[in-house]
Amino acid sequence: MKIAIIGGGPAGLYSAILLKKQRPGAEITVYERNRADDTFGFGVVFSDATLDNFEKYDPPSYRRITREFAYWDDIAVHFRGTVHRVGGNGFCGCSRRTLLLILQERARELGVSLKFETDIEDEARFADADLVVLADGINSRFREKYIEHFQPEVDVRSNKFAWMGSTRPLDAFTFIFQETEWGPFIAHAYQYEAGRSTWIFETDPATFKRAGLEGLTEKQSADRMAQIFGWFLGGHPLLTNRSMWRNFPMIRSKRWVKDNMVLLGDAKATAHFSIGSGTKLAMEDAIALADAMHHAPTVETALQQYEEGRREEVEKTQHAADVSLVWFEHVDRFWDFDPVQFAFGVMTRAKAITYDNLTLRAPDFVAEVDKAFAKQVRAKGLDVDIAKPVAPMFQPMKLREMELANRAVVSPMCMYSANEGLPGDFHLVHYGSRAIGGAGLIFTEMTCVGRDARITPGCAGLWNDEQEAAWRRIVDFVHANSVAKIALQLGHAGRKGATKLMWDGMDRPLEEGGWDVISASPIPYFPDSQVPREMDRAAMDAVKAAFVASVERGERCGFDMLELHCAHGYLLASFISPLTNQRTDAYGGSLENRLRFPLEVFEAMRSAWPSHKPMSVRISATDWAEGGITGDDAVDIARAFAEAGVDLVDVSTGQTVRDAQPIYGRMFQTPFSDQVRNEARVATMCVGNITTADQVNTILAAGRADLVALGRPHLVDPSFTLKAAAWYGADGVFCPPQYLPGKEQIFRNSVRDRQDFDDLKIKAKPKTRAELKAEATKPLAAE
Numbered sequence: 001m002k003i004a005i006i007g008g009g010p011a012g013l014y015s016a017i018l019l020k021k022q023r024p025g026a027e028i029t030v031y032e033r034n035r036a037d038d039t040f041g042f043g044v045v046f047s048d049a050t051l052d053n054f055e056k057y058d059p060p061s062y063r064r065i066t067r068e069f070a071y072w073d074d075i076a077v078h079f080r081g082t083v084h085r086v087g088g089n090g091f092c093g094c095s096r097r098t099l100l101l102i103l104q105e106r107a108r109e110l111g112v113s114l115k116f117e118t119d120i121e122d123e124a125r126f127a128d129a130d131l132v133v134l135a136d137g138i139n140s141r142f143r144e145k146y147i148e149h150f151q152p153e154v155d156v157r158s159n160k161f162a163w164m165g166s167t168r169p170l171d172a173f174t175f176i177f178q179e180t181e182w183g184p185f186i187a188h189a190y191q192y193e194a195g196r197s198t199w200i201f202e203t204d205p206a207t208f209k210r211a212g213l214e215g216l217t218e219k220q221s222a223d224r225m226a227q228i229f230g231w232f233l234g235g236h237p238l239l240t241n242r243s244m245w246r247n248f249p250m251i252r253s254k255r256w257v258k259d260n261m262v263l264l265g266d267a268k269a270t271a272h273f274s275i276g277s278g279t280k281l282a283m284e285d286a287i288a289l290a291d292a293m294h295h296a297p298t299v300e301t302a303l304q305q306y307e308e309g310r311r312e313e314v315e316k317t318q319h320a321a322d323v324s325l326v327w328f329e330h331v332d333r334f335w336d337f338d339p340v341q342f343a344f345g346v347m348t349r350a351k352a353i354t355y356d357n358l359t360l361r362a363p364d365f366v367a368e369v370d371k372a373f374a375k376q377v378r379a380k381g382l383d384v385d386i387a388k389p390v391a392p393m394f395q396p397m398k399l400r401e402m403e404l405a406n407r408a409v410v411s412p413m414c415m416y417s418a419n420e421g422l423p424g425d426f427h428l429v430h431y432g433s434r435a436i437g438g439a440g441l442i443f444t445e446m447t448c449v450g451r452d453a454r455i456t457p458g459c460a461g462l463w464n465d466e467q468e469a470a471w472r473r474i475v476d477f478v479h480a481n482s483v484a485k486i487a488l489q490l491g492h493a494g495r496k497g498a499t500k501l502m503w504d505g506m507d508r509p510l511e512e513g514g515w516d517v518i519s520a521s522p523i524p525y526f527p528d529s530q531v532p533r534e535m536d537r538a539a540m541d542a543v544k545a546a547f548v549a550s551v552e553r554g555e556r557c558g559f560d561m562l563e564l565h566c567a568h569g570y571l572l573a574s575f576i577s578p579l580t581n582q583r584t585d586a587y588g589g590s591l592e593n594r595l596r597f598p599l600e601v602f603e604a605m606r607s608a609w610p611s612h613k614p615m616s617v618r619i620s621a622t623d624w625a626e627g628g629i630t631g632d633d634a635v636d637i638a639r640a641f642a643e644a645g646v647d648l649v650d651v652s653t654g655q656t657v658r659d660a661q662p663i664y665g666r667m668f669q670t671p672f673s674d675q676v677r678n679e680a681r682v683a684t685m686c687v688g689n690i691t692t693a694d695q696v697n698t699i700l701a702a703g704r705a706d707l708v709a710l711g712r713p714h715l716v717d718p719s720f721t722l723k724a725a726a727w728y729g730a731d732g733v734f735c736p737p738q739y740l741p742g743k744e745q746i747f748r749n750s751v752r753d754r755q756d757f758d759d760l761k762i763k764a765k766p767k768t769r770a771e772l773k774a775e776a777t778k779p780l781a782a783e
């Protein structure tokens, strides 16, 4: 077999090594345009998990790599004169040059032919090769040559960065967030060998300009950075090596394989440097390719298997990198945070590290985070314990005069079980048991303001006396048997009305017994859905009056809070999104116009609702569709509602149009809550695939939301909050007297269960290489 590899970076060299080990008889050649020791850049970093992988696939290179490594365990965050350190991270750094020399040596040893100073212009010269590996880096010539086939998507990010080095020793992965007269600068720095550290500087484009970095030489910009970070560098110089300021390109390619050619490493996909995974991805691509080549009968099937098997992992890493880079791009959102909360945000930005995980590794740090959180609650006038605070999930919150016992919320969820809008016994048991289960706030399902405002024939409503009495019974039960507050979500289905029950076909039009539907514009949801009637002013007045009438009924029922549903493509959402609003009058066109009717309804409701009771609005913060609402629009929408008197923005997303492309994942809507909260400066509730109390605490402690709603988890577990309280020892959680023996038991057992669980986790976690090294070098006297 003949294999040609274009590019002698980590991806090209490591794939050559692994393929040659597998096929000693194969003729494998690596073509590299630079000289053998001509590599640019400073250090690279790997996690312990990546090194474990290298150990498994090629022990000799692994041994040589790890001999050369600098190890560290801590991450240190410097911000506004403070430093917070968190251990147990298990990272290793190595010079890129050393890494490549080791890989070259190993490749040569195995019989790979390495051809340096050979720039490949055209792959046609490899017509006789069975496999051509395109590992030619971020600016891949061959990805561009076959752009139509590979379909790369290159998203050039806004921040500027430059990669430099220093002799400054570091004992931790160090983030420095530095205020300057021009704006914020960030340094990401780590040591990679004795006396050498990598320094990546990052800043936003406006600060870059104000700092006069545009057009400076490498030396001049290094001097400017040395001036800014001089207090930390302590006289150590900054070193440059092609250290130009650049913008990071996030690259994703739709296809990775063409005939017998395959893209590897940065050529096919990149991951932002803030998660330090570029070289890891490149080398793990090589592992995946070698695995596929080992098992598949032909090169064609191997390449297919490589792409199919590897894509998910790469996309997961890219997603984590995306979340991380967005955090750094918007660091100004958090600039006025308490430093410990800021540091917690840095640590948890990419979802892998959580509140519980940090509690295990850095209990003092988390205790400080809890204290800072409790202090903020106290500053809002609530009497909470600051010396021994409960976890953020169990901190109270006040909205106008409504006080919530904790920050866990039962999300609004249609039960499709009402008869002509009338809630029945099912609803009493459903809401009653969730209130008893400990959540601080319970939302009703979308309760419709008229018969024709319903989504389905099973939707609940509040437009007649009988419904009012039924809701009052539920509210009274909640108030009499729990400390939970109950919010009424009012809505109108708009063009998604007259559809089937969820379990008969979500959003599908009713075949019989339907009713006429209305919307901002006459656009059906599905092509075969009913075409809605475009609302005229009279219809708007009627809808507004219906909302106000339901608000008055809601007040008579005794609800504590009111939410206006402006999300998920229902009537008011259909005005807000440009995808569903094509009006040419004062209610269409600009965002200001599209918001006019929803705000009018909101204001009318606000006037009818007692001023001491809070109101929220649920919005879709993105339509997940081209030309639709984006996170930036959501900030403007939230500001407009806040000006109109909203106390809380309930941040959901999507469900506006059929062809949306949502990116699901754990806590997938939380970044929008974060953006709305910290840019519009309004309290938010986040929701969406949040399934554990650990995630709830992580979100709250990082200041990404003020309340956390859980929908599906509450469907299967009404006592989600009570159980979580037992886990965190928050014994102030409410429990009705009838259930107290159960509460006492779970609290007693939880102390032991948690201890066992933590012990198991600690035992199951292998020692990091930094810990092993520290043990090996510990002087005997210290034993």
Ligand SMILES: Cc1cc2nc3c(=O)[nH]c(=O)nc-3n(C[C@H](O)[C@H](O)[C@H](O)COP(=O)(O)OP(=O)(O)OC[C@H]3O[C@@H](n4cnc5c(N)ncnc54)[C@H](O)[C@@H]3O)c2cc1C
Pocket: 006, 007, 008, 009, 010, 011, 012, 031, 032, 033, 034, 043, 044, 045, 046, 118, 119, 120, 121, 135, 136, 137, 138, 141, 161, 162, 163, 200, 264, 265, 266, 267, 273, 276, 277, 278, 279, 280, 282
């Ligand atoms: C600022 C910054 C910091 C980073 N920090 C880290 C980090 O801490 N940890 C980490 O793991 N990664 C880091 N990376 C990413 C890392 O450098 C890359 O992701 C990694 O090197 C990708 O490996 P590769 O083999 O795909 O590509 P490369 O390393 O770019 O190798 C491609 C090779 O192909 C050669 N080549 C290109 N075209 C041709 C041609 N036509 N003919 C012959 N040869 C050709 C090039 O000369 C090059 O040597 C960082 C990147 C940046 C920009």
Ligand SMILES: Cc1cc2nc3c(=O)[nH]c(=O)nc-3n(C[C@H](O)[C@H](O)[C@H](O)COP(=O)(O)O)c2cc1C
Pocket: 411, 412, 413, 414, 415, 444, 445, 446, 489, 502, 565, 567, 618, 652, 687, 688, 689, 690, 709, 710, 711, 712, 713
């Ligand atoms: C069965 C069901 C019914 C729902 N009904 C409503 C509703 O009436 N109003 C609303 O705003 N959201 C509704 N949603 C959305 C949820 O409130 C929540 O935003 C969504 O389920 C994501 O949260 P989760 O991942 O915690 O379930 C519903 C979700 C489900 C699963």
